[in-house]
């Protein structure tokens with residue numbers, strides 16, 4: 001595994017702070033005086049980093065840049081920033097990652113940037129992914145640049161941290177046989193680097209193109225902890241009605257048909273994938289992908305082999321529902337979906353004590369539902385990110 005490339009906040013060559021120029025030197029010096037500095041230990045690397053902090057501002061006037069060292073080799077990188085466990089309470093830290101450049105119609109250089117939104121409130125001394133990008137720093141000094149803004153407009157203000165940035169090489173040993181793509185989107189969108197870490201303004205993780213996840217993995221809601229992703233197009237509820245659904249990778253269909261309140265589902269067995277187990281261990285093994293609420297016009301049958309990118313069906317509705325079009329998509333690393341294609345965590349214990357929310361009985365029933373999800377399912381966004389190549 002090649003080493004990550006770091007730029008730390010005391011590295012003047014690659015780190016800089018800018019203040020939006022209002023032509024008012026007093027304003028600029030006030031902004032510059034509002035920083036706090038502190039040190040924080042990274043438990044994963046045992047390194048201590050210098051962290052910059054300020055209160056969020058109703059107007060964005062501060063821009064912090066981390067440049068990728070130009071001698072860094074071309075390749076695929078997971079871009080990450082360190083978020084400390086204190087002084088980082090903003091829910092809307094905005095980052096842009098400059099990942100490509102291309103000429104526009106007039107031949108002028110245009111930079112392509114990806115936006116990432118980070119909720120810092122929940123993060124404690126961790127490196128958070130801002131996405132995976134193919135970067136060639138030899139093309140321009142700004143390729144790989146991570147720019148952080150404060151655009152939160154939070155009132156009252158919260159604290160926003162500006163931590164170090166690193167670029168972690170992503171080793172790709174994927175072939176056509178072992179690569180996985182998103183189950184929705186155009187062929188071009190599914191082919192692109194998987195934009196994990198991108199978040200739509202104010203809310204949902206983006207998968208490909210405009211597709212977002214309206215109900216991310218392990219979200220607690222009335223039916224339990226969500227086992228996967230609910231893939232939606234923005235706008236009206238029927239925006240994704242009838243949109244094609246694709247096999248995420250090569251495999252064998254183990255179920256295709258109706259499944260009670262699910263409506264229709266398809267399950268595919270994939271013989272070889274990279275799996276990050278809940279304890280962090282990475283192994284290669286078989287996985288199952290499930291496509292829920294597809295319409296009755298299913299294009300595959302159980303026992304049939306399919307190829308990555310093959311159209312297997314179309315987005316439909318759960319049985320009895322008349323609204324809420326979306327694709328429910330999940331990944332299991334056990335054989336539970338082979339044995340029980342309609343598997344869902346048992347909510348009996350939770351429903352029995354629903355009236356006493358917050359009680360010990362309720363919390364322990366809820367914890368057992370979470371355990372049932374973690375014991376069988378993977379975060380599907382992380383899975384596609386790890387297997388997209």
Ligand SMILES: [Zn+2]
Nearest residue numbers: 229230328329
């Ligand atoms: Zn769902």
